[in-house]
Amino acid sequence: MTDLEPAAAAASPPRPQEWAWTTVGTSIGPLGLAATPKGLLNVVFRAGDAEAAEAVDGLTRRMGTGPAGGPCAARAVLDQASAELTDYFAGRRETFSVPLDWSLISGFNRRVLRELAAGVPYGTVVSYQDLADRVGERGAARAVGTAMGSNPLPVVVPCHRVIESNGGLGGFGSGLEIKRSLLSLEGVLPEPLF
Structure with a gap:
């Protein structure tokens, strides 16, 4: 192994993963939501246009690809998360059942x-x-x-x-x-x- 091999491995881009993004209006302002087929990946407070664009850019770098633009498995997770958060903020939900993708934290x-x-x-x-x-x-x-x-x-x-x-x-x-x-x-x- 040469001294260059570890640096090259560290510099390799992340393996692209499917994910999707949406924004949900709430009583505390817009929430940005990102999901993979495994589950809800990220929730971002104050997800106005600039903040949402910054969050999507950061996730794009981390995930190795941009959010899916059309139908995909991650959209079903986003739909469930959006519905559950809407119910939570309306006082109709106390627990969440949407699956979670814990890959952003360890x-x-x-x-x-x-x-x-x-x-x-x-x-x-x-x-x-x-x-x-x-x-x-x-x-x-x-x-x-x-x-x-x-x-x-x-x-x-x-x-x-x-x-x-x-x-x-x-x-x-x-x-x-x-x-x-x-x-x-x-x-x-x-x-x-x-």
Whole structure:
């Protein structure tokens, strides 16, 4: 093996994967959704035209191809995700059944997000430290915060349900107003006055 072989392997483009994109209007603004035939891949807050184009460009680089323009297996996943999110924001759905494609996240962050998705139901909250404890990583509250910030599937994998141990909201990459709105929708917080 020469010194050039590892660099050439690292520079090779990703293997193209089928995926599709759509935007759904919600009470917190447009959500961008990306899916593969395996499941929902990405949820993007504030997916106006510029933000959606940026997200699609990033996914195109990561996936090795642009989104499918016509009928494809990923469209069925998007249709299901769109319908379920519409029902969630209308107050008609508390759980999601759309399959998830976890390929954009790995390691500790994936473990934490899977625990969050499976173990923190609608209308409840968990602290960063409690979530760290649940995955067997005592003292990893800050690392859990980092995992929440890297969540590619917000709302469906409910990082808005993770708060500080003292009851404070903690952070939220897309803004605390969105976190408050989601927690209000689920009855955890009173509806904002303005």
